[in-house]
Amino acid sequence: MLLGDGAPVTGDASAPVLRASDVSVELGGLPVLRGVDLAVRPGEVVALLGGNGSGKSTLVRALLGLVPLTRGSVELFGTPLRRFRSWGDVGYVPQRSAAAPAGAKVREVVASGRLAHRRPFVPPRAADRAAVAAALAAVDLTERAGDDLGVLSGGQQQRVLIARALATEPRLLVLDEPTAGVDLAHQEVLTQVLADLVAAGTAVLVVLHDVGSLGALVDRGVVLREGRVALDGPLASLEARLHPPGHEHHEPEPVDPHWLDGTVIR
Numbered sequence: 643m644l645l646g647d648g649a650p651v652t653g654d655a656s657a658p659v660l661r662a663s664d665v666s667v668e669l670g671g672l673p674v675l676r677g678v679d680l681a682v683r684p685g686e687v688v689a690l691l692g693g694n695g696s697g698k699s700t701l702v703r704a705l706l707g708l709v710p711l712t713r714g715s716v717e718l719f720g721t722p723l724r725r726f727r728s729w730g731d732v733g734y735v736p737q738r739s740a741a742a743p744a745g746a747k748v749r750e751v752v753a754s755g756r757l758a759h760r761r762p763f764v765p766p767r768a769a770d771r772a773a774v775a776a777a778l779a780a781v782d783l784t785e786r787a788g789d790d791l792g793v794l795s796g797g798q799q800q801r802v803l804i805a806r807a808l809a810t811e812p813r814l815l816v817l818d819e820p821t822a823g824v825d826l827a828h829q830e831v832l833t834q835v836l837a838d839l840v841a842a843g844t845a846v847l848v849v850l851h852d853v854g855s856l857g858a859l860v861d862r863g864v865v866l867r868e869g870r871v872a873l874d875g876p877l878a879s880l881e882a883r884l885h886p887p888g889h890e891h892h893e894p895e896p897v898d899p900h901w902l903d904g905t906v907i908r
């Protein structure tokens with residue numbers, strides 16, 4: 643369909659890239675997520691917060707189709723998850739303990755982030771090689787590209803997983819505790835890399851225990867508690883509800899700090 647001036651209709655540019663409605667998940671016969679609603683828009687950075695076992699990783703995995711929903715629905719870029727095929731638009735950094743392929747070279751792991759862009763049995767194109775090189779440079783691991791993943795330190799392995807997701811050149815980047823085990827200097831490098839992606843329109847959903855340097859990028863925090871969304875709002879408002887100034891009477895009700903179970907917002 644064309645508008646009167648001939649411009650193609652491309653849809654609502656601010657439509658959510660990710661929308662979860664009433665998502666419930668049971669694992670081992672027990673409810674883990676209970677009616678979660680969540681939307682992430684282009685260029686938005688949403689932090690998923692909450693105590694241990696509140697369901698953050700399960701939610702991320704459910705949103706990517708890695709665990710089945712028992713109720714509710716997920717849309718990626720406006721397409722229901724069961725019909726979604728554009729995985730080249732999605733980057734995923736799992737929790738490190740969940741992924742450390744034995745015997746793989748660093749470059750191979752990062753290059754696997756390009757698979758959704760490539761046709762089978764065709765050698766990588768210049769664009770694929772350039773994306774891998776840029777991703778390795780972004781996490782400061784160019785020199786280690788030929789090493790076995792297993793000989794890298796824990797924090798370096800984490801940076802490899804981040805590079806794999808960056809190599810995808812995603813429009814939606816989902817990261818599960820990406821800064822766990824990463825030193826402060828490289829957390830700041832990661833923050834700058836993400837800031838550049840976000841400025842270019844990439845949306846980010848990031849599970850965090852310690853908001854740390856990434857906090858400067860975060861637009862909104864969503865706090866899970868026992869598989870439900872307990873709070874959803876700007877980080878500053880969550881912080882105000884956790885630490886209300888004693889002398890003001892118009893602040894919202896303080897929330898129970900145990901909901902965050904040690905999560906550090908500031």
Ligand SMILES: Nc1ncnc2c1ncn2[C@@H]1O[C@H](COP(=O)(O)OP(=O)(O)OP(=O)(O)O)[C@@H](O)[C@H]1O
Pocket residue numbers: 669670674692693694695696697698699700701
């Ligand atoms: N495969 C599984 N089978 C049974 N229960 C599971 C499974 N995976 C997760 N759970 C349970 O689901 C709950 C939520 O786990 P999840 O890993 O999503 O929490 P989390 O908020 O990411 O925690 P953390 O901050 O410790 O990483 C926990 O009680 C966990 O034991």
